[in-house]
Amino acid sequence: MERTDGRTTNQIRPTTIETNYIKHPEGSVLISVGDTKVICSASIEERVPPFLRGQGKGWITAEYSMLPRATEQRNIRESSKGKVTGRTMEIQRLIGRSLRAVLDLEALGERTVWVDCDVIQADGGTRTASITGAYVATALALTKLVNEKKIEKLPLQDSLAAISVGLDSERNVLLDLCYEEDSAANVDLNVIMTGSGEFVELQGTGEEATFTHQELLSMLASADSGIKELIAIQQQVLQLVNETDGEEEK
Amino acid sequence: MERTDGRTTNQIRPTTIETNYIKHPEGSVLISVGDTKVICSASIEERVPPFLRGQGKGWITAEYSMLPRATEQRNIRESSKGKVTGRTMEIQRLIGRSLRAVLDLEALGERTVWVDCDVIQADGGTRTASITGAYVATALALTKLVNEKKIEKLPLQDSLAAISVGLDSERNVLLDLCYEEDSAANVDLNVIMTGSGEFVELQGTGEEATFTHQELLSMLASADSGIKELIAIQQQVLQLVNETDGEEEK
């Protein structure tokens, strides 16, 4: 079976991560997953929200947005509407929770990491691309804290990536759905996993449909292979940055 | 191992569903799951939202709220804040999606079912209790449509219930978490299933923690047994209503 863009059912889209994409944030990337492009930035603030003050630990929080014309049809800006939609809230809460699962908040110290994921072009999987990119932006920002001797070592317990997997109308398992596939899918499962292969979040949804235990296992197996590829791309990109930094210091 | 309220790890809380709890809605229940109490009502509106007009199919949507003092600490009303929180949006989107998975929207015709889940007392699991109760309220409202000859038969493809299952700090699987257990849990998995045992939604979250593939399977097995018990309670309650209605008609 061939997919609309020629991929096999178990193949991820071409994925690239361009580091330090914008100059002001402590860490930033442009992640491209097929035609989905997200600017992820990580900003360090030297204080924590009120509910955490004086506890010696840090915080990480995320915001997510789309440019109005990131999509086929132009969307009204949430700032014009005067409120953030339920979909946006759900996504930014998911990104924040996922990052908190791998970040050692005690080791971070009384600091906040603000992660911003701004989708400039959307073609399905914007929330998973945001998480995969946000991990790298966060790692870059934290590396800066280490280089500035503000913390001793990277407060990251593991790496983190996310991917979607779905069932099409003929119950085929498809990995890394593009927008067209996502719209047609009966079931959509977002899987967020660590580099060591544990689950951080699992969000499976039948779109006016349901799925069996066996189908769940097949989707999880496919997601697992995709996550491994994404983790490899992240590691490669981060290693490159570190090597370049090393050379620059010489 | 004994739980704070004396239950075994795989035991659900005492669950009752009182039908026709308030008089105006087409269907309503008060569901009690331990100390969690939710008024669920289903209202029928004889028209659909603009995006569905003229397509001959219906819609179901849900809203969720808590009384300010449903909880140990009083919460500020969302109407006073002037906006609905991300948590509320996430929950009401979940309830609506779940119900759409078992409702035959074509058979419903151009009508909207408005489901309201108002938590009057909270002790953990309010979203899952809301779904389990909302299914019954919806079934009651739809039965009324059938009795009024507006539709031929119940447009429900299956029954629907929801339960939470978690991992405590010693990695025990606990079914149907109360608030105290939920606060202490490392992992929290909300499972929404049909009467025929298929998944509708799966939302697993590590709270600053992760979980393995094996732990996922253990949690799913426990949830499966809990869902079966809930479905049985729902069927019993709905049968009673039908019998009473039958007698009244004689």
Added chain:
Amino acid sequence: MERTDGRTTNQIRPTTIETNYIKHPEGSVLISVGDTKVICSASIEERVPPFLRGQGKGWITAEYSMLPRATEQRNIRESSKGKVTGRTMEIQRLIGRSLRAVLDLEALGERTVWVDCDVIQADGGTRTASITGAYVATALALTKLVNEKKIEKLPLQDSLAAISVGLDSERNVLLDLCYEEDSAANVDLNVIMTGSGEFVELQGTGEEATFTHQELLSMLASADSGIKELIAIQQQVLQLVNETDGEEEK
């Protein structure tokens, strides 16, 4: 003349007050006045709003809301609209002012009593039922403060109840209007009085109509008799709670 529900013109609806209806608030009741049902809760907060700090006196404030399907037609939630309607504001300001007339704020000390009145089923007179119920919930919460030795004696100067009275299209005085009567009434007068028979608030409104001095006097006389009955019900309920508490302590 017989009313739609068989009452005489000067007869109040069957009224019951169920105490400690929900478990978290310091005081709570479910008040039923005919088919109008309101959950009233009183929460104690050990601080006062900024404008009262350091003055050694307390505060009491009220919020009022209706479940969307408390009424014949479903109402849009105020949290969805993003603002509280004028009607709601008027009612919650009225409840708060009325309670302040009988509460000794100095004797309360630097505490706030938050009163929440949530209408779960509406059939006219929801604001007056809220006040009558709120008084009992507040008395229960304050009794708890006394039992916990936080204050010496109940800081209540008098009891408090509220009732509506109206003129129908034939200028009959009707006591305790249900929704159907209220909709048809030409004049509607809400009377809030103390146990010793003094006025706390008086809100008389001609609905595209006016009323004479003599009609006002007739309505006040009718309201006075209704208030006496409500005060008696409140006293009975509160005495019962005190006796039960007394027995429990033995």
Added chain:
Amino acid sequence: MERTDGRTTNQIRPTTIETNYIKHPEGSVLISVGDTKVICSASIEERVPPFLRGQGKGWITAEYSMLPRATEQRNIRESSKGKVTGRTMEIQRLIGRSLRAVLDLEALGERTVWVDCDVIQADGGTRTASITGAYVATALALTKLVNEKKIEKLPLQDSLAAISVGLDSERNVLLDLCYEEDSAANVDLNVIMTGSGEFVELQGTGEEATFTHQELLSMLASADSGIKELIAIQQQVLQLVNETDGEEEK
């Protein structure tokens, strides 16, 4: 007993009504009641709100606002806050209801009268001054409709005025309270009456205090005499306008 501004207990403040104060509205006045000054305007719109369409009757609605520095302390604008306060809503609902009691909505035809009451200087009694002024502005706007032959005769069933009366701390009845008196009063009663002496609205409030049946009667008697004076001033002003118009036509 002498009052702070030298008046007797039963004496109203110097009251003037300047007609056609601003040029665009169909009717407008500047009413001055002592140092309280309100611009009242009445605008005619040739259509009704959706809920009245096609019923052949009109509508009248009111809005009320204060300039930020109408008061001793500057108030934050409601437009800056992003919402209208409960006090404002209560007042504008009161003004609208009062006017509806004397306006014949059928005779008005499918039109809306928008009444705007903008307080430019406040010294107590702004809501009652607004009603007294709004009646004149409305009468002027409706006269214009008659002059333009859009309606046959003035759709006003009676005239309308409003005044406050209160009890001071020594239980004296004081008519037409200025701000200083209002702040110190124990009881505040707003009385809205027609030219023929019937009540339209009655709003009596004990400010952390109560009042007896006898005190109510004394306050109503005082209000009655004040209303008569205000009605006389209104009639004189409206007659003057009509005479001037008559002369201009010659």
Added chain:
Amino acid sequence: MERTDGRTTNQIRPTTIETNYIKHPEGSVLISVGDTKVICSASIEERVPPFLRGQGKGWITAEYSMLPRATEQRNIRESSKGKVTGRTMEIQRLIGRSLRAVLDLEALGERTVWVDCDVIQADGGTRTASITGAYVATALALTKLVNEKKIEKLPLQDSLAAISVGLDSERNVLLDLCYEEDSAANVDLNVIMTGSGEFVELQGTGEEATFTHQELLSMLASADSGIKELIAIQQQVLQLVNETDGEEEK
């Protein structure tokens, strides 16, 4: 060429400034520029916004609003809309910036001047009339500070006035546009200048049109003459107040 109101192209409208128009603000005026009438008030607050605390300097800020029926068509109140329009924001930012250009913030000390410009009747040029009036209201409020010995001398570096100038469809330069002229103009230039003839703000806009360098120079020359007239009126008014104050003190 004659204008709609008989003025020459280079003639300003009749302009009057009535001082101390309302009693509560430290300084206030009613400025009338033709049929445009604006109440400008200046309120002194003895503290500065958070971003300026402890820096020994003051702040001046402005708010602008229109009564709903200041205009030919009634406008919806911004408080009802729940937000301030872009036009209002632009104007109030302009008024504030303009005043800051002539006010010595250090000499003012840690105080805030709140300027409120409320248009009660609009006939074009409301923003420029607001600035011209706001300067006088501010000067009056600051004079009061001097009289109360809170500051040594007036912290004003220069006087300030504003005027509009435009190009009509035949490219004539028109000074001080009324509403009808403004609506028909191709180009609209708002000029804010000091008494010594320097520019504070220049806002030139082609309304679906453009303008040449030469036309700009002609408009600036016309504006310059208008500003000089307005400054003279301001000086005369302020001198009168000072003389009256001087006499009163004797």
Added chain:
Amino acid sequence: MERTDGRTTNQIRPTTIETNYIKHPEGSVLISVGDTKVICSASIEERVPPFLRGQGKGWITAEYSMLPRATEQRNIRESSKGKVTGRTMEIQRLIGRSLRAVLDLEALGERTVWVDCDVIQADGGTRTASITGAYVATALALTKLVNEKKIEKLPLQDSLAAISVGLDSERNVLLDLCYEEDSAANVDLNVIMTGSGEFVELQGTGEEATFTHQELLSMLASADSGIKELIAIQQQVLQLVNETDGEEEK
């Protein structure tokens, strides 16, 4: 005199315009002016806002936003605040007005062009870069309409570019201010001009300062030279696109 980045006083920053930067909009560019980078997109909607319906002419409107970390300090999102700031409104109104000055709305037909300017990296001059980029994005979108034969020829009457010019504290005229220069400038003048050298908008502001007629002339001369350079860059970019399109068609 040398500037912080080595430019002469009359030299613009390196400016590039990358066309068709994102795939969904009918026209889009990434404009870079020094370190200021803005994504400008133009979307065509086949209908006009209600106030223009049935008049046979089109509309163009603009929105402007910044990514939270486009700046040195992270800004709170306007969607989180629930409202658009005054600065944003001012800028997007300016962009829209400027484009309307060169677009032939009749020739456009009943269509709306939505222009979105999203600043992804800010270093001063974001509003002028937005206008310069928006013109190109709009030209690309309109060209698409021509190519699709929806309109006969480009409905653009002229080209359009914008630049800032300022006075530093030593009264030097500086062209195209970067953020550091802008913050230190006494006077800031934004100039929007057409390709034929006419003014579209002129916004000159003294930042707690003023400027003379002579200084205005010097600033305008400098702006004029900068605009000419920007227009040349735009023309080159648009020609390239047309040539490529031409080749592709062959």
